[in-house]
Each structure stands twice: as structure tokens, then as C-alpha cells.
Amino acid sequence: MVMVMPALVSDEAASYPLDLENLKMDLDWDDVSCSICLNFPHNGVLLHCSSYEKGCRPFICDTDQNHSNCLERFKNAYRIPAAIKDTSTDGVTIICFQGVSASTGNQPTCPLCRGAVTGWLIIDKARVSLNMKERCCEEKHCAYTGNFFELQKHAKVRHPYSCPSKIDPARKLDWENFQQSSEIIDVLSTIHAEAPHAVVLGDYVIEYGDSEAGDEYIGVRRNRGRWWSSLLSCRLIPRFGCLRTRRRSSHGDDRSRHGSIADVSYIGEAFSSLDVREYRFAETDDGVVQTGVSTAPSLVIPGHYRWEFSCRFIFNFDIFITDTGHVRYTSCNTIDDQRNAQKLVESFAANLLINKAKIGAFLFLDRKGMEFWTSLASLMGVFAFCQSILHALLPPELRFAATTVLQRAFLCFSSYCYYDITETDGMSTNELYHSVQLYLSRSASVAATHLSLSRGLNSSAFTFGLSSHDRLVDTFRGATATWEHVVTQRQAQTFSWRPLPEEKRSFTLRIKKKDKPLFVPAYLDHIMDTATELRRRSQDRLLYTNSRGSAGGMESRGFPWESVPFKHPSTFETLAMDPERKQLIMADLRDFAEGKAFYEKTGRAWKRGYLLYGPPGTGKSSMIAAMANFLGYDVYDLELTEVSTNSELRKLLMKTTSKSIIVIEDIDCSINLTNRGPKKSPTPLIDPPSTEDPNVAVAPAAAPKTITLSGLLNFTDGLWSCCGSERIFVFTTNHVEKLDSALLRSGRMDMHILMGYCSFPALKILMKNYLGLEDGELDEKSDLWAGLAAAIDEAEITPADVSEILIKNRRREKPAAAAELLEVLKARVEKRRKEGGKISSGEGVEVEEEEKRALDSPKESGQDTESDGGKEAVAAAAAL
Template sequence: METWAGFGSAIASFMFLFAMVKQYFPYQLQAYFTAYTTKIVSFVYPYIQITIPEYRERMKRSDAFSAVEAYLSSSCSQRARKLKADIGKDSSSMLVTMDDNEEVVDEFRGAKIWWYSSKKAPKTNIISWYPGGDERRLYRLTFHKRQRDLIVNSYLGHVLKEGRAVRVKNRQRKLFTNNPSRDWNGSKKSTWSHVVFEHPSTFDTLAMHPDRKKDLIDDLTAFRNSKDYYAKIGKAWKRGYLLFGPPGTGKSTMIAAIANFLDYDVYDLELTAVENNTELRKLFINTTGKSIIVIEDIDCSLDLTGKRKSKKKTDSDEDAEEKKLPPGMDDKEENSKVTLSGLLNFIDGLWSACGGERIIMFTTNHIEKLDPALIRRGRMDKHIEMSYCGFEAFKVLAKNYLDVEDHHLFDAIKKLLEEVSITPADVAENLMPKSVEERKNPNICFGNLIKALELAKAAAAKVEASSKEESSCSVDDGP
């Protein structure tokens, strides 16, 4: 008892001495005193503290603080007695973490770590215009000094990795589109603008043959988990997909399904709004990881078909081309200086290695119009043909639209699908119930589809007969 009394008296004397030094001695002497007293305390106090403040500089929240907050919300909040909940920035769910002045204990490889959440009140009553200027929140972790190497070299990296994973999982995914370069200047302007991405398409609802669907899912999963492998083989962590096929075969729907499966943002790049290759590079470096960069209808986005013409255009050729401009395309879009070479560098040049975990996707209705250099393996690594609706794809649509997995009309529909080319979009339109009665009676919808298939079959037969007749006439008229 006398020992503890003596120890308490020593601490009281030390605190009195520290207050005297702080009040009456110069700042330099205060610093020396603080440094030496810290060394003395370290001999009897075997614990080390690391502080992680909320703001590292004015108007900029610390990424480390956000990662720790997310990590603690996932791993340690169950053990806290006082909690607080809020919707974090770009988050789609409530973030529940420990309240201010609360402490939780974490364990890592046998080491015990104490996390403490604190908030410092301002020293003056001055009003600050900066976030966090009126108060300073921070996290402090405490651990035994013999665990220094484990905490500094392993645990902090573990916290950062897990915290970022939680933030990605809880964030609101976004659909971006590029702004015209004239809007890039200004405090609130940026290269991209966005809305919340809430497309409902998934692989479960995608009308596609199950084997091809599984192959694509396996490929996407392998890409997502291959960061170390890509680094090992010396390639940028990205992958290219080319979706090609007739209109209405579900190319845009597949992009949404892939984004939902991987939990990636989507950047919808409109090439006609990009004036030159420099702007294209700037747009790329302003995208984030875990994203899909999409150029839809690449064959229609400027003259990127790679027709390396050597003959100069005449005035009459230029006038003819000017008359063929698509509706809505003005001179600025036509005169865009984005080149095939610039786009190739965008896909797999040096700039493509800025960042990682990106997927680049092209869609086209006419793959034959694209330059082979644009779609070769290594740029567009996987070519996916979006074909007409087959029977397996039809069964997916029947389950989605009518909740029917088997029906006596399936045999007739299967036979017609083998004879007629019809897109999944057309099949879905015929399966869509137009009334409550049709929703309750799938026979009506299946009957509508059979009628549509029979009409399409008759139209195709008529076209084929007409073509044969024209061929026959041309032969008869010959010399």
C-alpha cells in the first residue's frame, strides 16, 4: 500500500513539474523536457501508440482514417458498447462503428491491439470554414513494444486492405459519362459526371446458354483474383472484352450483368465528345480501379476502322462524305482528332498501366468493319458473340418473365427457334404479359411467341423464294 502511495505521489510531482515547465519555460526547453520525459516513461511503460487523424491536411479527409473506420465497423464494432451509425460518402448502406471515447480490443497473430476513438475540441472559439476545423477526430491504437515489427509491417497493411474491401463492398456503384473538354475547368467541373448505377441485370436473368455463361463467369472470377499473377507475368491488370452480334441480342444487358457480378463502376466513354488523343489519355487516368470502361458501337464512333488509305481525297470525295454524316453529328464530332493509334495506346499502351483492375469493353453490330489491330488478342482478349435466341436462352426468359420452367408448348417453340433467327429482345417482348390475365395464364404469352415465330418463318421463306427467283431470272437473261 505504501508503495502505491509513493508511486502516486511521484506521478503527482511529475505532473506539477510538467505544468510549471509548460507555463514558464520557453518552447525549446519544453520540447527537450517532453522528449526526455518520454524516454523515461518508455522504460516503465512498455506500450507504443500510433495516432491516425481524420484530416491530414485542410479539406482533405485521410484515406487511412476512412479505411480504419471501415475496418473497425466490420471487425470490432460487435465488441463496442457505444456505437454510432451514419451513411458514409458514396455508401449504399449504414456504416456502424464505435462512438467517440470508446475502446475495443483486436487480435492479430496472437498480438493484442487496443483501438481508441477520440475527439479533440477546439482550443479557441474561432469559426473555421474547413471540415474538421471545429473538432479533430482520431483513432489511436496501442500495442506492446515487442510487437512493433508485427504491427508496423503486417497489421497496419492488413487493416488498410480489409478496410478498403469493406468500403468497396458498401459503396454506391456509379455510371459515369465523359464531359466535353470545355467543361473540364472550374472548381466543380471534372472530366466525368455520374449517376448511381442501379441496373437490375444479373447473370441469373441473362438470356444466354448456360455453358457459355459459366465460361464467362469463370473468366471474370479468374481476372478479379489475379492481381499477383498479372504482376508476375509483367502485364497491366486489365482485360478486354469484345461483344459483337446483331442489335437486340443483349450486349448492353451483359455489360450491366458483368458490372453487378464484379461490383465495378461503369465508365461509358462517348468518343465523339473527345477532341484528341491527349484528352483520351486524360480521361483514362481519371478513371478508378474496379471499373469497366465501355465504348458502345465502336464501329460507329468516328472513323476508327483502320482504313489506312494512301490516296488523297478529292474535293468531290469530301463533299460526298459530308453529305453522309449521321444525323446529329456536327462538324466538331466529324473533325475529332482521336486516331486509331491513340485508341490502341488507350487500350494497351503505356498509359493503360496507370492503375489496375480495369475491364475495357467494346460492343459492335458489325465486327467485320473493325480494324484487326483493334480487336486482336491482348487488346480484346475475349470475343463474345451475342447470337440470336436459342432454346436454352428462351427457357431463361420464360422463367424470368412468366416463372415457368416447363410447358407443353416448349417443344413447338424449340422447333421454331431452330428454324428462325429472332433476337432475345423480340422473344422477351412477346413473353411480356400485357395484362393481369396474361400474367396468370402463360398459354397466352407462349401463343403470342409462336405466332411471332411463324410470321418470321413465313417472311424468311418469302425473302428466300424471291431471292431464288431473281437469281433464276439473271441466269435466263444471260447470253
């Protein structure tokens, strides 16, 4: 047996003797493949590794750069500077690496067993045999196959410049990734072997459970006796570049035995073999004192700066701070790392000295903070435990009672009081809930992050609402109110006549107990008022009427008014009227709308009456529309002929809302305004059908009309007139002289407005409206303009008539249309003069009024004339 001792440079390698005889005998050359390219190893060599004795035979190719070139690549990977021929005997040559030492951390390792490689053997017999094996050309896309010599020739001729043995970067990266993943798996399996209950979170291992065993695992004290807490042990998975470096520096023979053992030894040795500096914390001293230890200075740091966990920084070293008063850092390989570690610990100590505060940058929790959170956690744990016990032991009724008692106790001791405003109040809807919703929508649109949006019927605006469990803080008279929108699922669907929504919604108002007198009821009133105003502004205005053809419909659905959206376009701007008078009326309306305090102070009902009188077509209806548009009020057009009794009139009044205009047009045509007492029973105009005929249904007799002037007077200025607020009464008439003076007195009709014939300023407005004629557009000194100014007053023409002429001529040129108007005015003046100054339109008024009276109240006209006859008939029947 020939034993050869290779002249190895490292001490460890010196112990690998070679049994050359056995080497020659125990190989079947057909089964040999290159450990790197996995092909037949042409011109092959056998790496001499530490596991040679155990049968490891790592053959690799020793070809040139035109082929796989595996030996060269192996040497390059480990930066082996040189190799020398050491021994040569009987067809076996031993080559040894030069200048390789285990201490440099760059020891070549066997591709099969990962053991240290000290050199290689050239076995002549193996070479001859292996060189004759056929393999493919290494060049991409080349299909040539041949033995070693054929391939050499082929490469020289066909691929003289190719270099297939260069490393493909993508494949290199793949290989590195593969190595990394296997390292991760190794580390994880080691962690689980060492600490089966640990959880690996990112780069850290968190251990749960009791650590009474007191294993000072990797130098970090565990949290004793606190079963609920978890302890951040340490960062175990370092960066893999570092891991690989460390691996290379470790002993190969350990690793060759077992892969995972290698990682365990890594974790262990990180704290044993590396440089450990130590800083000491003293319990009592408040300063940081550097105690003179020769190589490792000690810092005395107050006790409350102790931390119970360790942290690995982004650098390649670890710092541990233990409750025994020690700060330790372990540096890795480089001098830079050591310097960084030292700097960090020193700046940490300096910070403590200066600030005596937490150093946030180091992501540490101080002991006090830890204690607080652990106490809190323990309290919560106890609470959860008690809750589960109570749940198991107590019946639901008892639990409910206990909860109620607890809630009451809580409310007793709380400095807040709470108000729940539910969406429904029993069977009816809670108006306050909707008002609060609308009120909060003002600020919700700004403050809240999650909103619900809605748009109501007859509304042109969107309203915002709080979503479930959203909160909003409001201030009222300097105090704070917190609103929360609570939405819960309705539990069991109880029997109900109407379907209930699936969710129960409510608002909870939280205010301080001391603010209670401030909030209740003033705050709620404020909410209601604001919501009403918002609702009014966001909704289209409405035109109501009570005219439905019969008094029987009065109580239909409990609401006597029917409404349509109010869309009249008339405004004070388009109203043809003297500008000064217009301004006067507008100022009066504005004062009224803003006069809440004034009316309260003076003890007057917040209402105002306007009487609009003048010939037909002078703009009385237009004036009402302009008023409504100016104030933004709803309009109630009261048809008096549809109202049977004074009480009905009262009910109608009661059902009007505030901020509204109640209009009675042509009041002189609607009622006998001289009779203050009840009217006589009316006699039907047509005979009632004979009751003898059973087939004919007997129509019920029309309800007697008992509405009186006094009823109307009470309507406008009685006790009932102030059942609402901010209401305007407007009466219109063509014959003011026919009205009872009681109706006209101040307090009922506060302002009498004459809507007269078209004046020259009014004419200008109409020409602007219909012809688009702006001021100064026509030469004011022109004959046309002067003629219009002179004729308009004498013509006594209504704005309605002027409008009609202008509409007819609106497509013509403006001067031509104005000239046409002048012609009409002149003709009218001429006619008036001929007729001796009699107002022709006045005659028209009379005729028109008669017609109106006949149409509007046929019964009334009939009543008076036939009342005597009726009386006679009744008397005759009584005599019989």
C-alpha cells in the same frame, strides 16, 4: 419533616428518601398532566424516580382499560411482574416494584428525566383534585367530555367493549424512529466532540490527519506520521437495538445529567466493561501457536499478517487487530455473540495456519498491501506537489519544452512506438484517417461499448465508429496493434479559408517497436485495401459517363466523369443465353476477380477485355449489366464521340477507379477504326459567323478531333492501361468484321462473345422471365412446345423481339401466350422462306447501322466528304 425510606429492591433505589411533607406542599394540581398521555391524570399516581429530590414529578393516569390506562402500559413496557404497598401515611401511599433489578437491563425509567423508577405514590388529595378535571373520552370519534367518574359511566354505557388504551402499532413505530434519530444525533455530536476532523461514513468513522498525539482511542492504533493517509478507525454506530439495550443496562444517574455524556460513556465503556479476549501475534514465528493463557488463549501469527485497522463485523461484537501483535474481540451481551466472536477468531487463525494467505472474507488488507498503496499514494503526492511547483515557477514555453523532452525520453525508453493519424492533413482531408475509421468499424461493432454510427452518401449500409478515447485491439500477422480514437477540442480558431471543425480527431496506433517492420507499410496497405473494399460494398454502385455535350466540360471540377446510381436489374439468371456459355463467362469473370496473385505472378496487368458482338437487340448491354452486377463493379460508359484527343482519353482512363467495367458501346460507329494516324483537321459543317459584325459573339472553333485508333489501342493495352488494377474493358459492336484486327487480339479483347439470335434454351429463359413458365410446366412433348423448338432457330429472331411479344401477351394464360409467340415465329419463318432465306432482321441491321453512324458522328461523315473542299479553300486563301 417526614422522611420515608421505601423498601426498594435495587441497591441504588435504596438511597432515594421521600420527603412527604414537601410533597404535599409544593404542587399546584392545576398544572399537573400525565407524562404519558399528556392529559389530566385521572386517578393519578406519582412515579418515584431517582430525580425526585431534584423536583421531577412524573404523574401518570391509573385508569382501567376503557381509558388511557397509562400506569398499566408503563408496567407492561418494563415487564414489571408485581408491585406491593410499602408505606401508607397521612393520605400518601407508597407502592414499590417487585422483582426488578438493574442487572437485568430492564430497569423502568422515568418518562421525564430517564432516571430509574422504583415505584409510585398515591396522593389522595391530588387524586381528588385531578379526578374532577374534565377530559375527553378516549374512544376515537367520541366527543364526550367529563370528569373521571362521568367518563367511567359513559364508557360503561357507550363503549362497553372498547379498549382505547391498546398501543397503536404505527404510532409505536413512529415513536421508536423518533428515539433512534435522537440517538443518532447524540452519537454524531459525541463523535465530533471527541474527534473534530473525523468523517462519518456509513457505520464507520474515518479520521484524517496526524495522530501523533497518540490517543489510543477505543483501542485502535492510529497511523503515525503519514499525513496523506487516512485511517479507518472503527465502527462507532452500532445497531440501535443493541444501543438501546446497552443504554438500559447503564447507570441511570449518569444519563440523567446529560444526554450526550451518556453516549460518550457508551463508547468508552464498550471497551472497558465488556469481555475482551486477546490473541497475540509474534514477529518471528511462522506458525500459529496457541499460548496457554488461562482464559484468553494467545495465537502467534507471522508479522506480515498484521493489520492496522479494526473492523466491526455484522455481529454484535468487534474484532481489533493491532500492530502490537494483538487480536482482540469484544463481545456484547449474549452468549451467542461470545461464541461467534470466538469462532471467527479461531477460524481466522486456522486460515492463517493453512493458507498463509489473505483472508478476503474478512475484508482485511494485509500489511504488504497497505504498504504498497501507501507508498504509491506518497509517490503520487510528491508528484502532484512537484507539478504544482513547476506550474507556478516555470513559464509556459519552458514547461512545453520540458514536456517535449520528457515525452521524447519516455518514447526512447518505451518498448512501444506510436503513430498519430489525424483527420486533416494541413488543409486537405487525410484519406488514411477515414480508411482506418472504416477498417476499425468492422470490429468496433463487436468489441466497443460506445459507438458512433454513420451512413454515407450513396450508401445503403451503416458504419460504426469508435467514440472519443475508446480503444480497440487488432491483430495483424500475429502481432498486436492498439488503436485509440483521440478527440480534443480545437483551442483557438485560427484564421482559415474554410471553417474547421471544433474538434480535432485522430487515431493513435500503438505497436511494439520490434513489430515495426511487420506493420509498416504492410498493415497500412492492408487497412487501405480493406477500407476500399468495405466502402465499395457498402456503397451503391455507380454508372459513370463522360457525355456532357461538349469537350469544354471535360475539366469541370477536375473530374471528367459524371455518375448516377447503377440500378440495372439484369443478371446472369435473367440473361437469355445458352446455359453452358453463360457458365463459361461467369467462370472467366470469377477467375479474373480472384486472380490478383495470378496476374502478379505472370507479370500481366490486372485487366481483361471482352468483345460482345452480334445483331442489335441480342442482349449486349444486358450482358454488361449482368457482369457488373455479378462482380459488384462500377460501370464507366465511355462515349468516344465526346473525346477529342488521345490525351483526353488517357486522362479519362486515369480517373477511373479499380474494380470497374469500362464500356465502349458500338465501337465501330464511334471512330474510324482503320486509321492509326492522326485525323485530318475537320472542316466545320456550318460557316463560322462573320467577325465583321461586332454584335455577334464569335464562338470558339470546335476542338479538332484527333483521337486515333492507336490512341484507342494504347488505351486498352498500352502502358497507361495498367495505371489502375482490376479493370474490365468491354467493347460492343454489331459488325465485328469492321474492327481492326489489332483491336481484337488477345490482351486487348481476351474473350469474344457472340450475342446471337434467340436459341431454344434462351427462349425458355425468356418465357420463364416474362410468363413465369417454369421447366416442365408445359408438356415438352406437346405440339406447341415442339413447334416453338422447331421455329425459333429458323425464325432468326432476337431476344429483344421475343421479349416484346411476351410482354404484350404476359396477361394471357401461359399456353395462349406461348401459342401467340409460335404464330409470330411461324409467320416470320414463312416470310424468310418467301424472301429466299434472307435474314430480314439483318437488313434491319444494315439500315439501323447507317442511321446510327449518321446520328452519332455527323461531323465524321461530313469530314470525309468535305475535307477536300476544305483543302481547296485553304489553298485558295494562301494563293491570295
